[in-house]
Amino acid sequence: MQFRTIIEPFRIKTVEPIRQTTRQEREVALREAGYNLFLLKAEDVLIDLLTDSGTGAMSSAQWAGMMQGDESYAGARSFYKFETAVQEITGLKHIIPTHQGRAAERILFGSALKPGDIVPNNTHFDTTRANAEYRGATALDIPIAEGRQPHLLHPFKGNIDLEALEKTITENPGKVPLAMITVTNNSGGGQPVSMANIRSASEICHKHGIPFFLDACRFAENAWFIKVREKGYADKTPLAIAQEMFSYVDGCTMSAKKDGMANIGGFLALNDDALAQECKNVLILTEGFPTYGGLAGYDLEAIAVGLHEVLEEDYLHYRIRSVAYLGDKLISAGVPIVQPTGGHAIYIDAKTMLPHIPQNEYPAWALSLALYLEGGIRSVEIGSVMFGLQPDGSEKPAAMELVRLAFPRRMYTQSHVDYLAEVILYVNEIRSRIRGVSIVESPPVLRHFTARLAPAQGS
Numbered sequence: 001m002q003f004r005t006i007i008e009p010f011r012i013k014t015v016e017p018i019r020q021t022t023r024q025e026r027e028v029a030l031r032e033a034g035y036n037l038f039l040l041k042a043e044d045v046l047i048d049l050l051t052d053s054g055t056g057a058m059s060s061a062q063w064a065g066m067m068q069g070d071e072s073y074a075g076a077r078s079f080y081k082f083e084t085a086v087q088e089i090t091g092l093k094h095i096i097p098t099h100q101g102r103a104a105e106r107i108l109f110g111s112a113l114k115p116g117d118i119v120p121n122n123t124h125f126d127t128t129r130a131n132a133e134y135r136g137a138t139a140l141d142i143p144i145a146e147g148r149q150p151h152l153l154h155p156f157k158g159n160i161d162l163e164a165l166e167k168t169i170t171e172n173p174g175k176v177p178l179a180m181i182t183v184t185n186n187s188g189g190g191q192p193v194s195m196a197n198i199r200s201a202s203e204i205c206h207k208h209g210i211p212f213f214l215d216a217c218r219f220a221e222n223a224w225f226i227k228v229r230e231k232g233y234a235d236k237t238p239l240a241i242a243q244e245m246f247s248y249v250d251g252c253t254m255s256a257k258k259d260g261m262a263n264i265g266g267f268l269a270l271n272d273d274a275l276a277q278e279c280k281n282v283l284i285l286t287e288g289f290p291t292y293g294g295l296a297g298y299d300l301e302a303i304a305v306g307l308h309e310v311l312e313e314d315y316l317h318y319r320i321r322s323v324a325y326l327g328d329k330l331i332s333a334g335v336p337i338v339q340p341t342g343g344h345a346i347y348i349d350a351k352t353m354l355p356h357i358p359q360n361e362y363p364a365w366a367l368s369l370a371l372y373l374e375g376g377i378r379s380v381e382i383g384s385v386m387f388g389l390q391p392d393g394s395e396k397p398a399a400m401e402l403v404r405l406a407f408p409r410r411m412y413t414q415s416h417v418d419y420l421a422e423v424i425l426y427v428n429e430i431r432s433r434i435r436g437v438s439i440v441e442s443p444p445v446l447r448h449f450t451a452r453l454a455p456a457q458g459s
């Protein structure tokens with residue numbers, strides 16, 4: 001008998017209480033946080049879906065590994081364990097640990113980019129974009145057209161537009177020092193990229209002598225989608241699929257806080273000897289010696305074990321299904337979400353849900369506040385607060401106004417998800433009462449992290 005219920009493939013050994021708050025308490029908390037969910041105290045949140053970054057539960061094997069951490073400054077055993085784990089998956093030559101993904105981006109871009117350069121990507125993640133722009137380069141997003149339409153079904157909406165990629169390279173000679181693909185496409189709805197697309201992008205780049213990188217944060221989730229959606233991969237293991245994905249690239253940046261299953265960490269991996277040396281020199285200056293790169297030995301152990309666990313089929317099946325489970329409930333109730341559901345998160349299409357809020361009053365931000373106010377749920381806006389501010393200080397509305405509900409790995413159970421669905425359906429019912437917001441105070445870059453907002457005037 002094949003049973004239908006897909007269970008959490010673990011049992012719980014340690015628990016952490018979460019706290020209910022009243023609507024009134026949440027109203028006060030919101031006001032004090034300047035209507036910015038990043039500025040809330042985590043204790044005041046019931047179910048925290050702000051991010052899947054570093055928030056997951058580690059396994060008993062990871063904790064056991066941490067006890068074996070070798071804290072030697074140079075040449076620690078833990079580094080070689082970490083290096084072996086990364087090399088088994090990526091096949092890349094130089095493995096440079098960093099304290100998280102953005103440090104890998106900063107070090108790579110610091111060495112590889114100069115002002116005026118262009119970096120094509122399916123969609124840059126916010127820190128990736130900011131690090132490229134900080135170097136004076138242009139972060140160019142060129143997803144396939146289907147990737148910009150929230151309700152259109154396509155198995156690989158994360159794919160990069162290959163024609164646009166080639167055009168960018170040929171029309172800007174000497175100005176494209178590298179190209180990237182983000183797997184899965186986090187800012188584009190957690191949508192996967194097909195193996196065929198990765199292979200073709202790699203061929204285009206290499207034909208023009210341009211190094212090709214993966215932003216590999218969710219490589220295992222992407223490998224799972226290739227397994228279940230792309231012809232010819234059904235019988236391959238997630239590890240074999242991941243290995244093929246990496247076989248097409250010259251390097252990658254990685255946040256181990258995602259598919260590294262760790263609470264902190266990341267790495268830069270690449271084949272080019274000279275570039276690796278330059279990156280290691282910067283690493284020593286800003287992160288640490290190349291065998292620890294800003295991490296403790298025990299962090300390297302946790303990542304080495306996590307990279308193995310993240311590729312287990314039972315885990316990936318449960319992981320992708322938990323997201324789809326919430327997605328199915330929302331879709332059948334008519335809540336507009338990005339479809340098909342992606343790897344690590346549900347993205348609610350706030351532009352469609354709240355047509356009465358203009359984009360300059362940030363509908364996705366307003367919706368994220370309502371989810372907290374009504375149900376204690378913390379999500380994140382992926383819309384015009386996050387992306388609207390241009391490097392020259394002007395404002396341009398984002399292509400989509402999304403609210404992302406990101407699932408921490410191995411953290412919440414099915415009843416948590418049932419509760420989430422109940423809250424979202426309720427907020428959908430009262431949606432006509434949700435009002436827009438305006439920005440009161442904001443920093444010049446990555447403003448969504450620290451900006452203070454207020455209910456829009458006249459709303």
Ligand SMILES: *Cc1c(COP(=O)(O)O)cnc(C)c1O
Pocket residue numbers: 053100101102103125127128182186215217254255256257258265266
């Ligand atoms: C999280 C993330 C990063 C940055 O990693 P950090 O560890 O948060 O610095 C880069 N790219 C993508 C796609 C991400 O999801």
